[in-house]
Amino acid sequence: MSSDGRIPLPLLPTTPPTGRAAVTCEYRCGNACAHEAPNTSGNEYFGDVVRGIVSRRGMLKAGAVLGIAGAGIAATGGAAAAAPGAPGRGHGPKPPRGLDFEPVAPNRLDALVPPRGYRQDIVIRWGDPVLPGAPRFDFHNQTAAAANKQFGFNNDFCGLVPLRRDAWLMVSNHEYTTETFMFTDYDPANPTREQVEIAWASHGLSVVVIERDKRSGTVKAKVDRHYNRRHPLTAPFTVSGPVAGSDLLKTTADPTGRLVLGTLNNCAGGVTPWGTILTGEENFNQYFANADQVTDPVVKARMARYGLSGGASGRKWERFDDRWDLAKEPNEANRFGWIVEIDPYEPDAKPVKHTALGRFKHEGANVHVARDGRVVAYMGDDERFDYIYKFVSRHRMLPGNSRWARHHNKKLLTEGTLYVAKFTGDSPASEIDGTGTLPSDGEFDGSGKWIPLASGRTSFVPGMSAEEVYVFTRLAADKVGATKMDRPEDVEPNPRDGRVYAALTNNTDRGKAGKEGATEINPRNANRHGHVLEWEEHRGDNTATTFRWRLLLVCGDPNSPDTYFGGYDKTQVSPISCPDNLAFDKYGNLWVSTDGNALGANDGLFATTTTGRERGHLKQFLTVPVGAETCGPVVTEDFVLVSVQHPGEVDGADANNPASHWPDGGDSQPRPSVAVIWKPGREIGT
Ligand code: FEO
Ligand code: CA
Ligand code: CA
Numbered sequence: 001m002s003s004d005g006r007i008p009l010p011l012l013p014t015t016p017p018t019g020r021a022a023v024t025c026e027y028r029c030g031n032a033c034a035h036e037a038p039n040t041s042g043n044e045y046f047g048d049v050v051r052g053i054v055s056r057r058g059m060l061k062a063g064a065v066l067g068i069a070g071a072g073i074a075a076t077g078g079a080a081a082a083a084p085g086a087p088g089r090g091h092g093p094k095p096p097r098g099l100d101f102e103p104v105a106p107n108r109l110d111a112l113v114p115p116r117g118y119r120q121d122i123v124i125r126w127g128d129p130v131l132p133g134a135p136r137f138d139f140h141n142q143t144a145a146a147a148n149k150q151f152g153f154n155n156d157f158c159g160l161v162p163l164r165r166d167a168w169l170m171v172s173n174h175e176y177t178t179e180t181f182m183f184t185d186y187d188p189a190n191p192t193r194e195q196v197e198i199a200w201a202s203h204g205l206s207v208v209v210i211e212r213d214k215r216s217g218t219v220k221a222k223v224d225r226h227y228n229r230r231h232p233l234t235a236p237f238t239v240s241g242p243v244a245g246s247d248l249l250k251t252t253a254d255p256t257g258r259l260v261l262g263t264l265n266n267c268a269g270g271v272t273p274w275g276t277i278l279t280g281e282e283n284f285n286q287y288f289a290n291a292d293q294v295t296d297p298v299v300k301a302r303m304a305r306y307g308l309s310g311g312a313s314g315r316k317w318e319r320f321d322d323r324w325d326l327a328k329e330p331n332e333a334n335r336f337g338w339i340v341e342i343d344p345y346e347p348d349a350k351p352v353k354h355t356a357l358g359r360f361k362h363e364g365a366n367v368h369v370a371r372d373g374r375v376v377a378y379m380g381d382d383e384r385f386d387y388i389y390k391f392v393s394r395h396r397m398l399p400g401n402s403r404w405a406r407h408h409n410k411k412l413l414t415e416g417t418l419y420v421a422k423f424t425g426d427s428p429a430s431e432i433d434g435t436g437t438l439p440s441d442g443e444f445d446g447s448g449k450w451i452p453l454a455s456g457r458t459s460f461v462p463g464m465s466a467e468e469v470y471v472f473t474r475l476a477a478d479k480v481g482a483t484k485m486d487r488p489e490d491v492e493p494n495p496r497d498g499r500v501y502a503a504l505t506n507n508t509d510r511g512k513a514g515k516e517g518a519t520e521i522n523p524r525n526a527n528r529h530g531h532v533l534e535w536e537e538h539r540g541d542n543t544a545t546t547f548r549w550r551l552l553l554v555c556g557d558p559n560s561p562d563t564y565f566g567g568y569d570k571t572q573v574s575p576i577s578c579p580d581n582l583a584f585d586k587y588g589n590l591w592v593s594t595d596g597n598a599l600g601a602n603d604g605l606f607a608t609t610t611t612g613r614e615r616g617h618l619k620q621f622l623t624v625p626v627g628a629e630t631c632g633p634v635v636t637e638d639f640v641l642v643s644v645q646h647p648g649e650v651d652g653a654d655a656n657n658p659a660s661h662w663p664d665g666g667d668s669q670p671r672p673s674v675a676v677i678w679k680p681g682r683e684i685g686t
Contacts, residue, residue: 019577023651027314032283032384093614098586101117101685102117109602115621118679123220123221124208127142127671129223130150130223131149154202155673159270160641166211169208174203181646182198184656190316199315204235206228212639217639217680235261237263237351239338263281263353272375276342280365287324289318292311294326308333334471338353358473360386362382363491364380364489365377366379370543372541376542379391382487384510385507386484386487387483389418391417394416397409420450427445436564445549447546450544451480454470487507490503497611498536510522511526532553553579565616567615577594580592580594584635585607590608591606603624605620607685622642626650627648628648638683639677641677644663647670
């Protein structure tokens with residue numbers, strides 16, 4: 001720790017524009033950042049046209065906070081490095097309920113580091129059995145047949161629904177495969193059929209029963225014959241909503257346009273109030289080949305807006321199945337980029353792709369029940385200069401868990417109105433200079449409105465049919481003046497008050513030549529560390545079409561003048577970079593996980609309250625091993641689950657030269673896993 005009690009900052013990195021390894025960029029999102037951002041629309045930001053009333057609400061809160069001590073950064077390996085010192089114990093302000101823990105210091109350990117006094121265990125890891133008869137994982141003798149019964153690779157979102165006392169159904173999605181980390185003999189130019197089929201099996205979804213051992217407090221996955229399922233890239237998914245059966249979704253293999261094999265590149269997700277899981281299909285474009293052979297200029301332009309371009313794909317799947325070849329099956333890519341709903345209580349039901357929620361690079365979707373009972377799904381399109389959306393259902397949710405209520409509620413996302421967000425700043429444009437310096441009213445804030453795109457068969461977008469709006473939603477949003485954002489990831493309503501939060505991960509292109517510059521809502525050029533946005537809908541009605549917004553966090557090094565932590569004393573907060581997934585605990589505290597720490601430390605999980613004097617007092621709850629990303633946080637009163645995605649995925653590493661040996665230690669290969677963290681005899685954060 002430094003002498004003034006601040007958490008020591010790690011060294012700043014020297015090369016990457018973000019903290020993500022090049023290998024992750026290649027396999028996770030097909031090097032999205034190396035390509036031009038697909039939004040080349042002339043759609044401009046109108047944010048600073050309207051000048052609002054100056055508010056002083058964001059003035060720094062003075063003093064009265066206690067120093068957080070921090071441990072130094074350990075070089076490698078070794079024991080956990082929780083920060084000593086306990087804010088709020090005995091003197092100083094009491095921490096908010098559920099947030100009484102010692103912050104973990106930034107580090108580069110090959111370990112999961114929780115706060116002092118907490119324990120950790122592995123719930124399930126890549127290759128562990130999910131289905132009965134699954135063989136024990138054998139890294140050097142993998143088969144597709146085995147992988148189809150085992151936990152997939154690179155689990156990202158994690159959602160729980162209750163099953164019985166101390167048991168839950170856990171749904172994990174498997175975003176992508178990194179073949180150079182899965183096989184010692186992988187040749188990217190010539191993958192074998194078995195390797196490709198293992199990759200198909202290692203994508204998709206897993207449904208797993210997990211149980212908490214009351215005595216020890218740990219949580220473990222079970223092989224459950226009735227509920228456990230895998231939904232790999234060869235499993236059937238149905239299509240629902242306004243474009244089910246559309247010509248735009250028909251292929252040779254599926255002339256109905258209603259049955260798709262698999263789900264791709266699932267990122268974040270959400271648990272619905274009716275007990276199903278939503279998961280977002282994100283960077284699906286990277287799996288498709290030969291867009292450069294498509295000659296129809298309209299089709300080509302639509303593909304380009306989704307990043308579908310070039311010849312051979314990175315994984316070369318087009319050699320093994322024509323559906324990955326756009327020259328042969330141009331509609332296959334239209335069957336990805338949706339929100340998927342899965343009902344873990346009905347293990348034999350096919351997961352559903354909901355077309356009413358639009359098609360883009362869906363990070364995820366999170367549902368809030370509005371006062372009138374209609375449901376509102378909030379969504380981000382994770383790409384530089386893309387948009388934030390919401391869907392308002394036509395029908396109201398039925399309470400209860402009856403068969404009829406569940407049947408009704410599972411159709412709520414098939415009919416409604418899809419909107420895109422437009423944000424307006426309230427400070428003069430001259431005060432938004434791209435450095436992140438707060439404007440004179442003390443806050444990055446303003447108003448906004450929801451622009452309708454389509455509802456059922458009605459399009460609100462000139463020149464586009466409703467069918468086109470749903471399938472080419474990005475192009476529709478371009479036309480109506482949506483606000484270009486800095487990679488919108490999780491968008492999460494606080495279940496306690498209905499306020500909505502969005503993680504904007506980063507956008508190093510903002511302000512570059514030819515690109516949109518800083519706006520009040522995306523106030524930093526070359527934005528490396530991202531920000532967290534908060535808004536409340538008009539009169540607290542989540543179906544409203546107007547709202548007020550403000551930035552809660554402008555992330556990065558708290559010592560840097562371009563950061564902001566809800567107005568809280570920045571000497572007392574944990575550094576954070578690249579916010580990605582958001583979650584709320586039962587007290588309404590906001591938990592934030594990160595993807596690609598551009599400050600040079602490992603990724604982590606953080607928490608703050610969003611109200612009262614402690615608003616913005618962000619503390620790091622854990623860090624994940626070297627090269628890993630912290631995903632899918634689930635925060636219950638008894639435990640925290642995190643998906644530890646792509647441990648060891650750093651440049652220069654591969655299966656022949658692993659940079660991490662987590663979680664099994666020794667000279668083992670790293671394995672993406674769900675980890676559990678708990679505090680024996682106590683609730684989380686107490
Ligand atoms: Fe898969 Fe948006 O991160
Ligand atoms: Ca302002
Ligand atoms: Ca994400």
